[in-house]
Amino acid sequence: METFLFPVLRTISSFIILLIVTLIIGKHINSHKTHYSFALSITIGSIIANMAFDSAIPFIQILVSFLTIVLMFYLFLFLSAKSRKIRKWFSGRPTVLIEDGKILEHNMKKLKFSLDDLDQHLRELGEFDFNELDYVLLEVSGQLSIQKKDRFQPVTKQDLHLPSKNISIPRELIMDGRIVEKNVNETYTKAWITQQCRSRNLEIKDVFYAVINSSGTLFIDQYKDNLQSPSDVE
Template sequence: MFTVLFRTIILYLLVVVSMRLMGKKQIGEMEPFELAIAIMISELASLPMQDTRISITHGVIPIITLLTLQSLLALFQLKSEKMRLLFSGKPSILIDKGKLDLKKLKDEKFNINNLMEELRMQGYYNLSDIEYAILETSGRLSVIPKTELEPVTKMDLKIKPAQESLPITLVLDGKVNFKNLIIANKDESWLNQMMKKNSVSSIKDILVAMLDSKGKFYCQLREKNK
């Protein structure tokens, strides 16, 4: 029993580290060769977990080999355009200047119903509204609408808003994050002033306090204090 537990923990940690080293990508955003390696790694890890007669090294060595292979392929793709085309392919334009490219749809095994579904999910209901639709190498569809249908931006309206920044958490679950206070160029004295301004008697009463993306102080108390 302990042998199985020990093997499972080791293989689980190895798979997690492998997936982490492969990069921060969702399954739907993986390139074909990345998805193939991810599936193979999961299969290789499951076999030694289920069958104790199989040496754990028979799972560890292939996983490390595949991880090394993936890292090398990723490096080659960074260095070579030909390698990128060979392993990842290139994007396909399914709608070009407002017209469907039936040949590209057929080549990509992408029927019109699939295309309409993808367009609806992105908020477009008519083919006549689309200038370009590009099937990316990850399998996701990028849509460029006709110019007159593009959303109006603040620049179009000649509005010059202040640039927003990332929110900074100052207090979480009753504990002050002193590192974030320094990043925000604030100190405990300022925090105490903001607490008084918001009628908060103790740090421990705060569920979360932060500077939002506009630089404003936001505070929420624990449920019991509401």
């Protein structure tokens, strides 16, 4: 019995430990925006795997290693906040691939970044015309940041001298047939939400999702979509 129970307990313990740490530093682990966050995620994943499955190594030793990595993470955060040089070393710096509309071949050669790579990345961003590009940078995350030439920039309301509206963050009012209590306020009260549903011949339990969008309009999606032949493709 112990042959099966011990690995099960190690696996459960490892998962709980990883979950707790992820809740604390998950944004750094998940983002992979810097060299350091990438190395951190790989190291944590390796340690957790050994913690769960490698019974030859005592659990407490792996746990100490795991806690050491977490402490190193906070130490590096502290040092990065104090020194810009250290922050650059840990985080890396973007590389300019196009400047003033000209491709910088020497930077691309340093990165072993081919024209085919550049073309693919630009196409994925919906950019097909090099004539429109002013600056292109390859970020540490591997993503491209693009600035178009001024004449190819999209027109804004300010350019057209149009009045601006106050845009707010969408407020979710109903999820899974229940009112989201924390988003109820003096404007969007429970009575108001109920009244909006009843005006559409719906009860709260009939609504899958209801949200006030950024323009202040109420969107409601009910469980029953009333479609003749809904798509069944993921």
